[in-house]
Amino acid sequence: MSFLVDSVIMFTSQVLFFGFGWLFFMRRLFKDYEVRQYIVQVVFSVTFAFSCTMFELIIFEILGVLSSTSRYFHWKVNLYVILLVLIFVVPFYIGYFVVSNIRLLQRQRLLFACVVWFTFMYFFWKLGDPFPILSPKHGILSIEQLISRVGVIGVTLMALLSGFGAVNCPYTYMSYFLRNVTDSDILALERRLLQTMDMIVSKKKRIAMTRRMMYQRGDDQNKQTGFWGMIKSVTSSPPGSENLSLIQQEVDALEELSRQLFLETVDLHATKERIEYSKTFQGKYFNFLGYFFSIYCVWKIFMATINIVFDRVGKTDPVTRGIEITVNYLGIQFDVKFWSQHISFILVGIIIVTSIRGLLITLTKFFYAISSSKSSNVIVLVLAQIMGMYFVSSVLLMRMSMPLEYRTIVTEVLGELQFSFYHRWFDVIFLVSALSSILFLYLAHKQAPEKHMTL
Amino acid sequence: MASLDRVKVLVLGDSGVGKSSLVHLLCQNQVLGNPSWTVGCSVDVRVHDYKEGTPEEKTYYIELWDVGGTVGSGSSVKSTRAVFYNSVNGIILVHDLTNKKSSQNLYRWSLEALNKDSSPTGVIVTNGDYDREQFADNQIPLLVIGTKLDQIPENKRSDVLTRTAFLAEDFNAEEINLDCTTPRYLAAGSSNAVKLSRFFDKVIEKRYFTRDGSQMPGFSERKRYGAGNSKSLHYD
Numbered sequence: 129m130s131f132l133v134d135s136v137i138m139f140t141s142q143v144l145f146f147g148f149g150w151l152f153f154m155r156r157l158f159k160d161y162e163v164r165q166y167i168v169q170v171v172f173s174v175t176f177a178f179s180c181t182m183f184e185l186i187i188f189e190i191l192g193v194l195s196s197t198s199r200y201f202h203w204k205v206n207l208y209v210i211l212l213v214l215i216f217v218v219p220f221y222i223g224y225f226v227v228s229n230i231r232l233l234q235r236q237r238l239l240f241a242c243v244v245w246f247t248f249m250y251f252f253w254k255l256g257d258p259f260p261i262l263s264p265k266h267g268i269l270s271i272e273q274l275i276s277r278v279g280v281i282g283v284t285l286m287a288l289l290s291g292f293g294a295v296n297c298p299y300t301y302m303s304y305f306l307r308n309v310t311d312s313d314i315l316a317l318e319r320r321l322l323q324t325m326d327m328i329v330s331k332k333k334r335i336a337m338t339r340r341m342m343y344q345r346g347d348d349q350n351k352q353t354g355f356w357g358m359i360k361s362v363t364s365s366p367p368g369s370e371n372l373s374l375i376q377q378e379v380d381a382l383e384e385l386s387r388q389l390f391l392e393t394v395d396l397h398a399t400k401e402r403i404e405y406s407k408t409f410q411g412k413y414f415n416f417l418g419y420f421f422s423i424y425c426v427w428k429i430f431m432a433t434i435n436i437v438f439d440r441v442g443k444t445d446p447v448t449r450g451i452e453i454t455v456n457y458l459g460i461q462f463d464v465k466f467w468s469q470h471i472s473f474i475l476v477g478i479i480i481v482t483s484i485r486g487l488l489i490t491l492t493k494f495f496y497a498i499s500s501s502k503s504s505n506v507i508v509l510v511l512a513q514i515m516g517m518y519f520v521s522s523v524l525l526m527r528m529s530m531p532l533e534y535r536t537i538v539t540e541v542l543g544e545l546q547f548s549f550y551h552r553w554f555d556v557i558f559l560v561s562a563l564s565s566i567l568f569l570y571l572a573h574k575q576a577p578e579k580h581m582t583l
Numbered sequence: 584m585a586s587l588d589r590v591k592v593l594v595l596g597d598s599g600v601g602k603s604s605l606v607h608l609l610c611q612n613q614v615l616g617n618p619s620w621t622v623g624c625s626v627d628v629r630v631h632d633y634k635e636g637t638p639e640e641k642t643y644y645i646e647l648w649d650v651g652g653t654v655g656s657g658s659s660v661k662s663t664r665a666v667f668y669n670s671v672n673g674i675i676l677v678h679d680l681t682n683k684k685s686s687q688n689l690y691r692w693s694l695e696a697l698n699k700d701s702s703p704t705g706v707i708v709t710n711g712d713y714d715r716e717q718f719a720d721n722q723i724p725l726l727v728i729g730t731k732l733d734q735i736p737e738n739k740r741s742d743v744l745t746r747t748a749f750l751a752e753d754f755n756a757e758e759i760n761l762d763c764t765t766p767r768y769l770a771a772g773s774s775n776a777v778k779l780s781r782f783f784d785k786v787i788e789k790r791y792f793t794r795d796g797s798q799m800p801g802f803s804e805r806k807r808y809g810a811g812n813s814k815s816l817h818y819d
Contacts, residue, residue, distance in 0.1 A: 321666060336629065337630060394660050398657070
């Protein structure tokens with residue numbers, strides 16, 4: 129009986145998540161496009177719903193909601209469905225839509241989509257070879273094979289985004305890094321842009337007029353038909369044409385310049401807005417947060433290096449450690465069991481909410497930047513794939529942040545994976561990503577003021 | 584010969600509707616082979632015979648300014664785009680017939696362009712919402728062009744065309760529906776070509792001819808190659 133009730137609760141929450149994913153897709157992602165293939169929207173919302181359900185099950189685990197057998201059952205079901213979606217459904221549809229865009233292969237869409245899917249599966253399988261992720265007692269078709277590979281990809285993604293985010297966040301928040309931009313700089317650049325446009329216009333006028341004259345003269349010339357007419361038209365080229373190609377080259381160069389100037393002007397406008405924003409109260413608050421985050425970022429990089437150099441993996445989670453410190457060193461006595469449950473709930477809840485929100489925002493920005501009306505379906509599906517793998521791996525890694533008694537369910541469900549490997553791999557990629565982001569931002573920052581000094 | 588009078592026409596619309604192909608077709612009479620993203624603004628020039636075939640025939644340059652981007656861009660992109668909206672004599676609004684959202688966004692595009700325009704008629708817009716009266720008051724000629732007509736199946740065509748007719752009515756403008764990859768839609772003598780010609784004539788009239796028929800001085804004597812244009816430049 130209670131199993132039925134539990135299932136109903138789970139199902140309702142899944143429907144809610146599905147609705148949220150659907151709305152997000154319609155209102156945010158596909159704001160400027162028309163949804164013509166509803167299957168894309170369905171697949172995206174399903175991936176989102178099942179990923180969120182996994183997080184929900186972790187919360188339920190901590191709070192002790194629903195009976196533990198039904199929780200275990202739902203974990204397993206959810207995991208199978210998500211793996212099915214991430215490995216079979218989404219890649220197949222990505223292949224299908226990519227193939228649909230290519231005109232040559234339109235007829236045999238299904239066939240080529242299957243071919244693409246098989247190539248994906250081959251590389252996906254090969255991915256597992258260089259990593260020590262499985263113990264030999266697992267068979268070839270066990271669920272652990274699939275999860276371990278999904279975990280590798282997802283953890284790499286998480287670490288990359290994390291590393292870049294950890295460095296980029298203080299860089300954007302702090303006003304220390306803002307270049308000084310005045311109104312006159314912007315006006316000067318805009319004037320240059322308009323001057324360039326005027327030069328392009330006058331050259332194009334010459335081209336248009338020369339073409340028109342050639343066309344009119346060509347009409348008279350073409351009236352000479354016959355053998356001699358053909359010979360004449362081959363040997364004598366109209367006088368304007370070499371001139372035209374020269375002007376056309378100048379126009380191309382000027383157009384490239386105008387594009388550069390446009391992008392620089394946009395950049396200056398954006399910087400000016402940021403400067404104005406930083407003077408407001410909100411801006412000052414974010415500036416302060418930026419300093420805080422930069423310290424946090426440095427600490428994380430330091431810890432990652434220590435972990436790798438000294439080859440250690442953290443044994444206890446922050447909650448238990450915090451409680452230990454409070455109880456042993458500060459001498460405050462309280463009901464450990466009660467508080468550990470609540471604190472881990474809050475901590476895990478915060479981690480889940482921020483990671484979902486952060487990922488959705490990043491994906492939206494990414495989508496706006498690179499999508500076009502032809503490729504929007506493919507890109508959304510790729511984003512759904514990334515989202516699914518990201519969420520599965522965050523469950524995997526979150527295991528470390530939970531006290532022992534809650535860890536068991538995750539270990540049971542995901543099977544005997546080498547969890548310590550994933551943490552080590554996360555540290556390595558995080559370090560690489562953070563250091564290269566620092567290098568990249570340093571170069572970009574250095575290069576920008578030099579550009580404007582030449583004005 | 585470069586001293587012909589000129590008018591400036593903006594070509595606005597969402598990303599990917601086919602503005603660059605359209606401008607290329609209008610100016611070069613050729614189909615654009617490899618369309619790519621327009622960054623910033625790309626200009627092309629069409630030589631147009633005003634009042635063709637009559638004794639008052641005169642040749643003008645029509646500058647088609649194809650401004651790229653999306654209507655929901657960040658404010659820094661919008662502020663930069665505003666630089667191109669100065670002293671505009673006509674606006675061509677382009678939308679994709681297969682994508683309803685691009686037609687809806689045309690309202691926002693026109694408001695963005697008309698807001699920034701510093702023409703003497705002073706179109707006053709308060710809160711950015713669509714208001715038909717603004718367009719009735721508007722002195723700048725508008726033209727609505729729908730692209731990708733070939734991708735609409737025959738049975739859906741009449742619905743789509745009714746919808747676009749309402750759209751054009753809202754803007755108090757003529758409309759043309761075509762496919763930028765076949766030049767036959769704009770072949771000389773077709774109704775589309777006549778509408779286009781009428782639009783350009785209207786733009787030239789509004790700019791150069793006051794209501795009583797006397798001609799306003801052109802800019803050709805005063806314009807120098809490479810003269811700087813500051814933001815508050817008016818044609819007076």
